[in-house]
Amino acid sequence: MGILEKISEIEKEIARTQKNKATEYHLGLLKAKLAKYRAQLLEPSKSASSKGEGFDVMKSGDARVALIGFPSVGKSTFLSLMTSTASEAASYEFTTLTCIPGVIEYKGANIQLLDLPGIIEGAAQGKGRGRQVIAVARTADVVIMMLDATKGEVQRSLLEKELESVGIRLNKHKPNIYFKPKKGGGISFNSTVTLTQCSEKLVQLILHEYKIFNAEVLFREDCSPDEFIDVIVGNRVYMPCLYVYNKIDQISMEEVDRLARKPNSVVISCGMKLNLDYLLEMLWEYLALTCIYTKKRGQRPDFTDAIILRKGASVETHTPGDIFRGLGQSRLRAPAPSTVRSGWG
Numbered sequence: 001m002g003i004l005e006k007i008s009e010i011e012k013e014i015a016r017t018q019k020n021k022a023t024e025y026h027l028g029l030l031k032a033k034l035a036k037y038r039a040q041l042l043e044p045s046k047s048a049s050s051k052g053e054g055f056d057v058m059k060s061g062d063a064r065v066a067l068i069g070f071p072s073v074g075k076s077t078f079l080s081l082m083t084s085t086a087s088e089a090a091s092y093e094f095t096t097l098t099c100i101p102g103v104i105e106y107k108g109a110n111i112q113l114l115d116l117p118g119i120i121e122g123a124a125q126g127k128g129r130g131r132q133v134i135a136v137a138r139t140a141d142v143v144i145m146m147l148d149a150t151k152g153e154v155q156r157s158l159l160e161k162e163l164e165s166v167g168i169r170l171n172k173h174k175p176n177i178y179f180k181p182k183k184g185g186g187i188s189f190n191s192t193v194t195l196t197q198c199s200e201k202l203v204q205l206i207l208h209e210y211k212i213f214n215a216e217v218l219f220r221e222d223c224s225p226d227e228f229i230d231v232i233v234g235n236r237v238y239m240p241c242l243y244v245y246n247k248i249d250q251i252s253m254e255e256v257d258r259l260a261r262k263p264n265s266v267v268i269s270c271g272m273k274l275n276l277d278y279l280l281e282m283l284w285e286y287l288a289l290t291c292i293y294t295k296k297r298g299q300r301p302d303f304t305d306a307i308i309l310r311k312g313a314s315v316e317t318h319t320p321g322d323i324f325r326g327l328g329q330s331r332l333r334a335p336a337p338s339t340v341r342s343g344w345g
């Protein structure tokens, strides 16, 4: 049996297994198996066809945003509107075949926006250019999932499933579980909170499935078996995702209102240039960028040129060298500051 068949067998078994106390170990094991096969599936194949021709775009600017969506939802139209790059848009599907980068300039930051080919169900298994598209998505700081407001919600759940299956976790934080494989001593299991979804026995079963017999496990949060598996497997990407419903010029006001109220969602029309400013504001929030304006001694701060800090980065001292070291991956465009001032937080 090929890996794809094994995966589909396990998925079917999970679907037909009722979720209750008596089946929780069985389900936990199935999920561990599923995660293992999916990981095998994702191991880079050496064949030339899976190489990302036209997909290796250099990272540039302060942050990277990837446009993910079904064909013809308006990704290229959006890129052409928001950046000075033109990406061909047309009414037929799969107009875009490679990765097209553009730059959004906003509040002194350069945000790299990547237009990508449309993806469809089965993308993670290599349908269309799905694999390459998803590989690019993994490198982004934020994903914009663009949806056609005239189409049903099924597009959204299908894409979520695709991204989920390759270890991309949308709008979720890393599970707060301490996990450390050891050389000996068996499995030590502890938790600081009451666990309602996992037990010591289930954790052991899952670990054994991964041939781990010695480890320290500490749950600091009431996590599910899936979240625990994520921690063991590692290599997961936790990414903010903004759901953008485009083409609202084609639907009723009631429908616009309904979509706009969904969590993490923004409604727009590229065609009629509706709500694009608000989308940028939201994007900025999701990027959680901090601007630092530089000021030379005795001069006014220069508000046209900011240093951009990622969420979690910090400025530790006021000497230029240290500030630059403290920034890690962030790219700098400003001169060495003598004093710093925090802007957006």
Ligand SMILES: Nc1nc2c(ncn2[C@@H]2O[C@H](COP(=O)(O)OP(=O)(O)OP(=O)(O)O)[C@@H](O)[C@H]2O)c(=O)[nH]1
Residues within 6 Å of the ligand: 069, 070, 071, 072, 073, 074, 075, 076, 077, 078, 088, 089, 090, 091, 092, 093, 094, 095, 096, 097, 116, 117, 118, 119, 246, 247, 248, 249, 250, 268, 269, 270, 271, 272
């Ligand atoms: N009515 C309406 N049509 C739009 C809007 N935005 C884009 N379109 C149209 O939708 C069609 C597809 O747009 P594209 O930008 O090519 O879509 P895409 O997602 O890049 O498509 P692929 O590259 O094929 O995946 C084009 O005919 C656009 O003119 C919108 O806000 N309203």
Ligand SMILES: [K+]
Residues within 6 Å of the ligand: 071, 072, 073, 089, 090, 091, 092, 093, 094, 095, 096
């Ligand atoms: K298109």
Ligand SMILES: [Mg+2]
Residues within 6 Å of the ligand: 075, 076, 077, 088, 089, 095, 096, 115, 116, 117, 118
């Ligand atoms: Mg396109």
